[in-house]
Amino acid sequence: MVAHPAEATSRRRSPAGATMNGHEKSLCGGRITTFQTVPLRDDLVEGGLEMTTKMLIGTMFALILSSSGALAETRLSTTDLGQRIYQRNCLHCHGVRLDGKGPDAASLSVPPANFHTYLSRLKGDAELEKTIKQGKRFLGMHNWEDTLTDEQVHDLIAYIRSAAPPVKVTP
Numbered sequence: 001m002v003a004h005p006a007e008a009t010s011r012r013r014s015p016a017g018a019t020m021n022g023h024e025k026s027l028c029g030g031r032i033t034t035f036q037t038v039p040l041r042d043d044l045v046e047g048g049l050e051m052t053t054k055m056l057i058g059t060m061f062a063l064i065l066s067s068s069g070a071l072a073e074t075r076l077s078t079t080d081l082g083q084r085i086y087q088r089n090c091l092h093c094h095g096v097r098l099d100g101k102g103p104d105a106a107s108l109s110v111p112p113a114n115f116h117t118y119l120s121r122l123k124g125d126a127e128l129e130k131t132i133k134q135g136k137r138f139l140g141m142h143n144w145e146d147t148l149t150d151e152q153v154h155d156l157i158a159y160i161r162s163a164a165p166p167v168k169v170t171p
């Protein structure tokens with residue numbers, strides 16, 4: 001059946017499709033049967049606007065989801081963050097196992113500290129923090145004060161302590 005031009009136009013102008021037909025009947029002089037079903041179409045001009053709104057909402061949801069993903073990343077435990085910082089900055093000297101046997105250790109005249117030694121585990125957090133920040137001059141241990149934030153140094157210590165627990169000395 002070929003649609004009457006007026007009918008076709010009115011259908012095209014109906015963004016809400018079927019639900020609008022009962023109302024259209026009066027506009028079009030009864031050419032469209034009441035409750036006639038017209039498939040809903042989103043690609044019409046008016047529908048296009050609707051689509052844009054849907055896409056905007058979709059984009060907003062995607063943004064919210066992705067930003068919550070970023071939040072999840074910052075919610076890593078300090079130990080995990082410390083491990084990342086360690087892997088990037090310290091591993092090549094102090095080694096994967098924190099035993100001072102990193103790939104660069106051989107090129108140093110003084111071997112990097114092995115954090116598992118009794119002596120190292122006896123040291124308090126404050127002492128480690130001081131060494132990390134100020135370095136050990138002439139020993140190949142840089143000072144990290146300008147490179148790492150206080151928080152990053154604390155994360156590092158948390159990681160070192162989790163792998164090589166401190167020895168508590170009770171008097």
Ligand code: HEC
Nearest residue numbers: 089090093110111112113120128131132136139140141156
């Ligand atoms: C270029 C090699 C090198 C790099 C990179 C390096 N260190 Fe060291 N580190 C050393 C050397 C050498 C020592 C001195 C060992 C000693 O005193 O016997 C040392 C000592 C230390 C000490 C003192 C340990 C103790 O028991 O007294 C700490 C803590 C330490 N490093 C942490 C770090 C951290 C954290 C990083 C990464 C941010 C790092 N180091 C990067 C070489 C390095």
